[in-house]
Amino acid sequence: MDKKGVSIAVIRRMPRYYRYLSELEKDGIGKISSKELADRMGLTASQVRQDFNCFGGFGQQGYGYNISLLKAKISEILGLDRGYTGVIVGVGHLGHALIMNFNFEERGVKIIAAFDIQKSLIGQSINGVEVFDTAGLESFVKGNNVDIVVLTLPRAAVRETAKNMAEAGVRGIWNFTSVDLGSIKDSTVVENVHFSDSIMTLSYLITK
Amino acid sequence: MDKKGVSIAVIRRMPRYYRYLSELEKDGIGKISSKELADRMGLTASQVRQDFNCFGGFGQQGYGYNISLLKAKISEILGLDRGYTGVIVGVGHLGHALIMNFNFEERGVKIIAAFDIQKSLIGQSINGVEVFDTAGLESFVKGNNVDIVVLTLPRAAVRETAKNMAEAGVRGIWNFTSVDLGSIKDSTVVENVHFSDSIMTLSYLITK
Numbered sequence: 061m062d063k064k065g066v067s068i069a070v071i072r073r074m075p076r077y078y079r080y081l082s083e084l085e086k087d088g089i090g091k092i093s094s095k096e097l098a099d100r101m102g103l104t105a106s107q108v109r110q111d112f113n114c115f116g117g118f119g120q121q122g123y124g125y126n127i128s129l130l131k132a133k134i135s136e137i138l139g140l141d142r143g144y145t146g147v148i149v150g151v152g153h154l155g156h157a158l159i160m161n162f163n164f165e166e167r168g169v170k171i172i173a174a175f176d177i178q179k180s181l182i183g184q185s186i187n188g189v190e191v192f193d194t195a196g197l198e199s200f201v202k203g204n205n206v207d208i209v210v211l212t213l214p215r216a217a218v219r220e221t222a223k224n225m226a227e228a229g230v231r232g233i234w235n236f237t238s239v240d241l242g243s244i245k246d247s248t249v250v251e252n253v254h255f256s257d258s259i260m261t262l263s264y265l266i267t268k
Numbered sequence: 269m270d271k272k273g274v275s276i277a278v279i280r281r282m283p284r285y286y287r288y289l290s291e292l293e294k295d296g297i298g299k300i301s302s303k304e305l306a307d308r309m310g311l312t313a314s315q316v317r318q319d320f321n322c323f324g325g326f327g328q329q330g331y332g333y334n335i336s337l338l339k340a341k342i343s344e345i346l347g348l349d350r351g352y353t354g355v356i357v358g359v360g361h362l363g364h365a366l367i368m369n370f371n372f373e374e375r376g377v378k379i380i381a382a383f384d385i386q387k388s389l390i391g392q393s394i395n396g397v398e399v400f401d402t403a404g405l406e407s408f409v410k411g412n413n414v415d416i417v418v419l420t421l422p423r424a425a426v427r428e429t430a431k432n433m434a435e436a437g438v439r440g441i442w443n444f445t446s447v448d449l450g451s452i453k454d455s456t457v458v459e460n461v462h463f464s465d466s467i468m469t470l471s472y473l474i475t476k
Binding site for chain 1: 279280282283284286287288310345346347348350352360361362364365366368369370372374375376377415416439440442446448450451457459461462463464465466467468469470471472473474475
């Protein structure tokens with residue numbers, strides 16, 4: 061599949077399509093037109109068709125999309141079928157919340173370990189995920205070809221950890237800290253969840 | 269200040285400027301050129317100048333920006349100086365993590381209460397925030413003119429809670445759930461933190 065030239069705006073809509081299609085599938089709906097899908101998502105039918113055309117298009121004019129097929133296709137585009145593995149670094153409140161509540165497997169990622177420096181946490185099993193000493197993080201990541209590292213650790217240690225993880229061959233960093241990692245290594249992608257930017261945007265939007 | 273016609277892309281960069289300027293200020297730096305600021309943020313100097321021009325421009329050609337003044341100006345644009353109040357609905361792992369770790373006040377929001385249906389949580393004080401019974405949420409929000417509601421509750425209760433909060437006059441909903449609220453009421457803004465979309469985007473980006 062050719063991914064070159066697909067804009068980040070289109071890319072960021074793909075997970076939304078995936079979510080909506082999953083809901084439709086759960087509701088037992090088998091087929092949907094670009095117009096209906098667009099209406100539900102607050103887009104236009106032409107935008108939906110254009111988005112899908114970036115990946116070759118998946119529909120038949122005038123027939124509508126088969127939801128299961130479309131969902132499977134988008135799942136493949138998103139790489140949800142690749143069997144990625146991940147580890148969580150930092151088992152504070154947020155790391156703990158992710159391990160307990162977030163359904164990683166539904167998004168194609170298997171969390172195979174967690175790491176912390178806190179002695180009281182090491183050796184514990186949280187929702188089936190064992191917590192190891194951060195001292196062993198690098199060798200674990202190398203030895204297990206870990207694809208994704210989730211950073212939920214305190215600011216001070218973030219930059220060095222990210223750099224080490226990139227050196228160790230990790231392909232993606234899911235960064236929940238407020239540290240901007242920029243581009244650390246060409247072969248490692250950083251995706252940020254910036255709570256702080258999000259609430260400041262909300263503040264802007266409610267301010268007259 | 270005229271906010272009309274400012275694109276969402278520009279708006280979403282304002283919190284980033286604010287973060288970078290806060291860092292620079294902490295480092296004791298007093299002045300910065302659009303070029304230097306752009307380099308640090310991975311933007312171009314002309315983009316930085318254009319962004320600021322959306323709000324009237326804050327610099328003097330050839331002199332550079334005074335960091336404290338610029339930061340104060342952006343803080344005002346973002347509404348961080350308005351003294352907004354917020355409540356957290358759902359004190360599970362994530363709600364708990366936010367109350368414990370996230371510095372709301374630094375982003376201009378004072379969390380004045382939390383709500384849950386769990387009897388064992390009601391009456392507790394977490395990091396100085398008291399947990400009340402969700403049964404009293406609506407009257408609390410009305411009585412205290414709450415500006416922002418943070419939704420960290422289970423999926424099933426999200427839509428109804430959001431609707432009630434909008435009816436109760438809340439101006440902003442910070443939605444951490446995977447439920448798409450769409451536009452619930454013209455006077456209420458929804459800002460989403462979609463963990464699920466974020467990790468699927470990361471998965472896309474590391475997939476060849």
